[in-house]
Amino acid sequence: MTTRQHAALVALLSAAAPIAALASERFLGMAPCALCLWQRWPYWAAAAIAVLAAGLRSRALLALAGGAVLVSGAIAGLHVGVEQGWWPSPLASCAAPDVGVAASVDDLLRSLAAKPDKPCDAAAYPIPGLPISLAAMNLAYALALGALALTWAGRGSRQGARA
Template sequence: MSTRQHATIAALLAAAAPLVALASERFGEMAPCALCLWQRWPYWVAVVLAALAAGLRSRALLSLAGAAVLVSGAIAGLHVGVEQGWWPSPLPSCAAPTAGTGMSVDDLMRSLAARPAKPCDAAAYLIPGLAVSMAAMNLIYALVLGGLALNWARKGTDR
């Protein structure tokens, strides 16, 4: 396959991840946390880079698209660690709201974020009965897709 074909496939597969996440929100009524939302941005960057790689037949841009997908995988790895309780989230919006000491109801209401609606350590499961969170699925998907894109860029032809 040519670089153009590989880049087109990479763009489509990169777009699939955040679209599935959006569909799970809209149709599965699954609320995203802040880290869930952060994981989506590198995919959109990868879509743009891969589309440019397809148009320009650029293996370098395809490599950058693969790297962008791996960034989402890194955020997903961080998210899995937060879900498992291995470390706290670096994002203040990930914490569940607490009343704290000496906080009035008005102060508490002002401190609540409008979105996201759930803390990052509350894992979301897309497939009932499968004990793999959406963050863990994204980690696996990003590692595979990012690795494929980098491999395609390395071995690609410029036909």
């Protein structure tokens, strides 16, 4: 495969991840947390960079796209740690609201958001019986796709980078 083909495939696979996440919301009724939403942005950046890499036949841009995918993997790794209770989330919006013990019902109702946020430590398991959360699936996917993109960028194509 050529650099252009590799980059086009990375663009397609990068865009597929956030699209699949949106589909899980719409068709499976899964609510995203703040860290879930953060994991999507590097994929969109990777897709755009990979499209540029394909147009310019640039292995350097392909490597940059692979790096962007790995950023999503790093956020996913952080998210898995939050889900497992290894560390707290760095985002304030990831915590369930805490109004204290002495709060009245009125105080509790005022503290609730119009649309409740899903806490980041509440793992979402899309496949019944399989104890792998969406964040863990994204971690594996991002590591694989990022490594593949970096490998292709470093190796180039058999026909040469200009093919």
